Amino acid sequence: MTAAKGGEIEALVQVLARLPGLGPRSARRAVLHLLKRRDTVLVSLKEALAAVEGTVRNCSVCGNLDTGDPCGLCADSGRDHSVICVVEEVGDLWALERTRAFRGVYHVLGGTLSALDGIGPDDLAIAALVARACRPEVAEVILALNATVDGQTTAHVLTDRLSGAHVTVSRLAQGVPLGGELDYLDDGTLTAALKARRSW
Amino acid sequence: MTAAKGGEIEALVQVLARLPGLGPRSARRAVLHLLKRRDTVLVSLKEALAAVEGTVRNCSVCGNLDTGDPCGLCADSGRDHSVICVVEEVGDLWALERTRAFRGVYHVLGGTLSALDGIGPDDLAIAALVARACRPEVAEVILALNATVDGQTTAHVLTDRLSGAHVTVSRLAQGVPLGGELDYLDDGTLTAALKARRSW
Numbered sequence: 001m002t003a004a005k006g007g008e009i010e011a012l013v014q015v016l017a018r019l020p021g022l023g024p025r026s027a028r029r030a031v032l033h034l035l036k037r038r039d040t041v042l043v044s045l046k047e048a049l050a051a052v053e054g055t056v057r058n059c060s061v062c063g064n065l066d067t068g069d070p071c072g073l074c075a076d077s078g079r080d081h082s083v084i085c086v087v088e089e090v091g092d093l094w095a096l097e098r099t100r101a102f103r104g105v106y107h108v109l110g111g112t113l114s115a116l117d118g119i120g121p122d123d124l125a126i127a128a129l130v131a132r133a134c135r136p137e138v139a140e141v142i143l144a145l146n147a148t149v150d151g152q153t154t155a156h157v158l159t160d161r162l163s164g165a166h167v168t169v170s171r172l173a174q175g176v177p178l179g180g181e182l183d184y185l186d187d188g189t190l191t192a193a194l195k196a197r198r199s200w
Numbered sequence: 201m202t203a204a205k206g207g208e209i210e211a212l213v214q215v216l217a218r219l220p221g222l223g224p225r226s227a228r229r230a231v232l233h234l235l236k237r238r239d240t241v242l243v244s245l246k247e248a249l250a251a252v253e254g255t256v257r258n259c260s261v262c263g264n265l266d267t268g269d270p271c272g273l274c275a276d277s278g279r280d281h282s283v284i285c286v287v288e289e290v291g292d293l294w295a296l297e298r299t300r301a302f303r304g305v306y307h308v309l310g311g312t313l314s315a316l317d318g319i320g321p322d323d324l325a326i327a328a329l330v331a332r333a334c335r336p337e338v339a340e341v342i343l344a345l346n347a348t349v350d351g352q353t354t355a356h357v358l359t360d361r362l363s364g365a366h367v368t369v370s371r372l373a374q375g376v377p378l379g380g381e382l383d384y385l386d387d388g389t390l391t392a393a394l395k396a397r398r399s400w
């Protein structure tokens with residue numbers, strides 16, 4: 001393969017192939033696309049990388065990735081700073097923002113507790129969350145963690161830690177997803193949806 | 201969305217999302233991966249892009265992308281320069297090189313003839329191919345074009361153009377792919393495999 005393409009091209013394929021969602025084949029396709037459009041796409045990508053490299057940092061308040069600190073969400077006085085939505089990762093924050101259904105602020109934990117991976121409370125931004133929740137303007141903490149075993153274990157620990165702060169702790173509703181067909185849903189989801197049924 | 205992530209991050213997502221094989225969702229995942237590993241992955245990608253940007257060019261002999269001109273394949277005296285394998289794109293050349301089954305040299309056409317897309321003989325490296333084929337050391341031209349309508353039309357035109365050069369013109373065999381199940385193959389492939397049957 002090194003005979004077919006120069007070492008520099010192969011190096012670029014290798015770097016791209018390690019990105020999530022890209023394998024060797026799609027990395028090669030992407031590199032060919034970049035090389036064919038050296039003056040436009042390749043330069044755009046290089047410039048976009050350079051632009052984020054020096055400027056993006058984690059918000060010291062919520063952990064979000066942004067070019068300012070505090071981030072654009074924490075600095076926005078138009079948002080409701082009395083409601084903190086706790087998420088595992090920045091990607092979850094982006095997903096919630098895309099819904100435009102939440103106008104409060106966020107707190108990025110940086111993962112979930114995991115005995116298997118050796119991730120304990122001190123590895124996550126839990127102490128910072130409790131400190132934020134204790135501030136007088138905060139009224140509610142929404143735990144928007146993944147509906148996985150680790151996510152739910154973490155939610156229980158957080159509920160426990162937040163019991164000292166005078167805040168309402170809530171979590172996302174569980175149930176049938178939009179467009180979900182009962183026949184294809186797992187038993188756990190169906191059970192949860194049945195237990196949490198609401199009057200029409 | 202611009203509220204959730206800074207304009208620089210969104211710009212990087214947009215550039216990545218336009219690469220083949222990546223959509224908005226996988227571009228966001230890739231950007232999060234890059235941002236979390238700013239000091240390693242992001243820097244590697246930026247450097248790999250910079251390394252190819254200034255050095256990669258199209259080989260003036262065969263059209264391959266490489267850091268040298270002529271490319272590593274054309275400059276390799278260990279390869280058989282009497283056989284030229286004609287491919288549509290550099291990606292096809294890479295695919296053939298991965299098989300390690302061909303030790304000749306290549307000629308990249310840059311596409312196929314296409315009345316629909318307005319691509320005529322002058323838009324492809326056809327004249328250069330004919331000129332190469334006329335050189336005394338060349339004995340065979342293998343047409344390794346895609347088994348599509350445009351690919352096969354182009355192959356016919358090339359065969360016609362090459363009739364003046366004293367070379368054998370061949371093409372890839374058509375038939376049942378390795379692991380192919382007859383029940384799932386299209387009629388055209390089965391017909392071709394039947395017609396080109398070989399004694400055991």
